[in-house]
Amino acid sequence: MAQIIDWDDLENEYQSLYCPDNGAPAKPIRLAIGALLIKQIEGLPDEKLVQHIQENPYMQFFCGIKEFSYEQPFTPSLLVLFRKRFSEDVIAEINERIFSPKSKDDDNDEDNPPKNKGLMILDATCAPADIKYPQDINLCNEAREKTEDMVETMHKANRGIKEKPRLNKKAARKSYLSVAKQKKRPVKVLRKAIKKQLTHIRRNIGYIKSLIDQGHGGMLTNKQLRELPVIQELYTQQPEMYNERKHTVGDRIVSISQPHIRPIVRGKARASTEFGAKVAIRVIDGYAFVDTISWDAYNEAEDLIPSVENYRALYGYYPEAVIVDKIYRTRGNIRFCKSKGIRISGPRLGRPAAGDNDYKLQQYEDSCIRNTVEGKFDIGKKAYGLDLVMARLRLTANIVINLSFLAMNLVKACFAFLFYPQVVVFVGTF
Numbered sequence: 001m002a003q004i005i006d007w008d009d010l011e012n013e014y015q016s017l018y019c020p021d022n023g024a025p026a027k028p029i030r031l032a033i034g035a036l037l038i039k040q041i042e043g044l045p046d047e048k049l050v051q052h053i054q055e056n057p058y059m060q061f062f063c064g065i066k067e068f069s070y071e072q073p074f075t076p077s078l079l080v081l082f083r084k085r086f087s088e089d090v091i092a093e094i095n096e097r098i099f100s101p102k103s104k105d106d107d108n109d110e111d112n113p114p115k116n117k118g119l120m121i122l123d124a125t126c127a128p129a130d131i132k133y134p135q136d137i138n139l140c141n142e143a144r145e146k147t148e149d150m151v152e153t154m155h156k157a158n159r160g161i162k163e164k165p166r167l168n169k170k171a172a173r174k175s176y177l178s179v180a181k182q183k184k185r186p187v188k189v190l191r192k193a194i195k196k197q198l199t200h201i202r203r204n205i206g207y208i209k210s211l212i213d214q215g216h217g218g219m220l221t222n223k224q225l226r227e228l229p230v231i232q233e234l235y236t237q238q239p240e241m242y243n244e245r246k247h248t249v250g251d252r253i254v255s256i257s258q259p260h261i262r263p264i265v266r267g268k269a270r271a272s273t274e275f276g277a278k279v280a281i282r283v284i285d286g287y288a289f290v291d292t293i294s295w296d297a298y299n300e301a302e303d304l305i306p307s308v309e310n311y312r313a314l315y316g317y318y319p320e321a322v323i324v325d326k327i328y329r330t331r332g333n334i335r336f337c338k339s340k341g342i343r344i345s346g347p348r349l350g351r352p353a354a355g356d357n358d359y360k361l362q363q364y365e366d367s368c369i370r371n372t373v374e375g376k377f378d379i380g381k382k383a384y385g386l387d388l389v390m391a392r393l394r395l396t397a398n399i400v401i402n403l404s405f406l407a408m409n410l411v412k413a414c415f416a417f418l419f420y421p422q423v424v425v426f427v428g429t430f
Contacts, residue, residue, distance in 0.1 A: 001414040002062050005098060014090065027074060030064035032082040033094075038062065039079070040384055040400070040407040046076040083396045091402035092290055099287040099409050100314050114317035116341055121283040121323040122307055123373040124292075124300035126264045127386045127401055128276040134254035134263075136247075137190060140197035140238060141176045142256055143231045147204035150228065154211040154219050165207045172200045194242055201235050230259045251296075260295045260394040276389060279401055281376065282307050287409045288376045293398050304333045308342065318342055323370050345370070380404050 007030045014029055038059055039049045050072060053059045057068045065073065132138070148167050155164050179185060179193040208228070211217070220228070230253060237249045254275055255261050264274050280292040280303045291307050292300075304322065312318050321343040322328075329346045337344040345366035348359075381387035384404040391397040 001410055004410060004413050004417060007064060010094070014086070027078065027082075028064055031073065032085065034059075034063035035074070035079065036082055036086070036403055037407050037410065040403045041411065043383075043385060046079045049079070050074065050076050080396075083391075083399050086399065087395070088293065088398040088402045091399055091406055095289060095402070095406045095409060096314070099285075099289075099413070116318045116320040118284065118311075118315070118319045119321050119323060119369065120307065120311055120319040121370060121373045122280070122291075122300075122304060122328060123283075123325065123370070123377070124278055124280040124303070125377045125386075126266055126274040126276050127279050127381075127389050128274050129255075129258060129261050129397065130388050130390050130392075131255040131258055131261060131275055134275065136238060136241070137176065137179060137194055137197065139234060139254070139256070140194055140201065141180070143234055144172055144176075144197055144200045144204065146224070146227055146256065147201060147208060147231060150220060150224050151204055151207045151211065153221070153224065154208070154216040157216045157219060158211075158214075167204070168200065172197065191242065194238070198235070198239055198242065201231070205232065205235060227256055230256050233259075258392060258394075262296050264297050277397065277401060279386075280307075281373065281405065282311075283373045283376060284311070286372065286412060288373075288380075288405045290402050290405055293401055295394065299327070301328045301330050301333060304328050305336050308336070308340070321345065321366075323366050323373075325370065376405075376408065380408060384408055 010033065011029050035049065035053065038044070038053065039046070042049070042052070044052060053063060053073050054070065060068060060073070063073065148169055151165055151167065155162075158164075175193060175196050179189060182189070234253045234256065237252060241247060241249055252263060253259050254263060261275050264276065264278050265272065266274055268274075276295075278292075278294045278297065278300070279290060280294075280300050281288050281290050283289075291303050291310070304324065308318060308322065318340050319342060322337060323345045326346055329344065334344060334349070345363070347363065377386070384407055386401065386404050389397050389400055391400045
């Protein structure tokens with residue numbers, strides 16, 4: 001695996017990400033990228049990862065350490081900086097550089113365009129985030145508890161001067177537990193409990209605004225300052241859903257600590273709605289590349305034309321065929337593919353022709369080829385952490401998702417290099 005990546009070129013390309021004359025000397029890029037890849041492949045937490053690298057000569061070699069050493073290569077907290085240093089665009093670019101062709105057809109003659117070649121498979125999935133299943137009563141209770149902490153934090157400045165605001169914490173907690181502990185919650189009982197929690201939140205937000213006007217907002221911690229606008233937005237959404245007796249609202253907040261997460265309706269048998277990032281990928285020659293990571297629900301059919309144009313930019317020609325499911329077969333996408341001479345998989349529009357066996361065989365072959373992308377999602381969720389993204393921030397979560405596909409491609413290329421070295425044309429090139 002270490003031979004697949006040109007580490008020297010990697011160092012030269014991304015050395016600008018580090019400041020050469022400020023602070024302690026930076027860790028080598030090979031050590032940073034290598035550690036992140038090992039973490040993704042082995043599924044280790046940060047502390048265990050450092051321990052494994054410290055004890056394993058193979059991992060030390062992969063990270064560029066020239067001699068085996070019992071010393072700790074870096075502190076676990078540095079992994080946070082590694083993930084922030086290499087953005088999702090950098091990880092995606094590394095993936096493209098390694099597994100894209102060494103050269104492309106630059107014949108851009110409009111009169112004699114290059115012939116379409118190759119297959120491209122497109123699909124999207126959801127990478128669930130590590131959050132508790134959102135329920136309105138639980139979200140309201142969490143918001144109430146956090147606003148109570150904010151009031152108490154800011155009231156410390158008025159201790160002994162003004163009376164502490166009345167919070168009724170015990171009564172609010174008792175009201176919540178009386179419903180939360182029930183196995184079956186009648187609608188009337190649940191609505192009554194939500195209304196009580198919203199009343200407490202409205203009162204607490206009033207206290208917070210008053211204390212901020214008095215100049216005590218600087219006493220809030222950074223975490224509380226981040227969560228306050230989220231709770232205020234939550235309070236505007238929950239009364240709206242309560243009054244209109246609905247369960248949907250635009251940009252609905254399902255987690256106070258991770259407000260970027262949105263419900264993604266997938267319609268799957270196991271879970272009709274998932275909470276995480278929607279990830280659209282393309283598979284070319286068995287290698288997966290991330291096209292879009294969106295934390296808002298969107299129609300993945302919009303990705304077809306940009307993905308095809310990206311294929312053209314990388315290879316110098318359009319693909320011969322695009323293998324997709326039915327959601328990508330919009331009229332606009334079909335017209336675009338027809339204008340470029342690209343065959344798009346799926347049934348033709350209109351009434352099916354009788355006795356067209358060749359067409360039916362082609363559809364069957366396309367469905368078999370499309371299983372490749374489903375396999376990529378399955379492997380990513382079972383072996384590379386895409387089933388539950390543990391990163392808390394939106395930025396680092398995007399990086400982890402890109403690292404998962406980069407690690408997946410490296411493992412696949414490693415097996416190809418070991419057993420079929422003559423077909424791995426990108427080894428040693430970058």
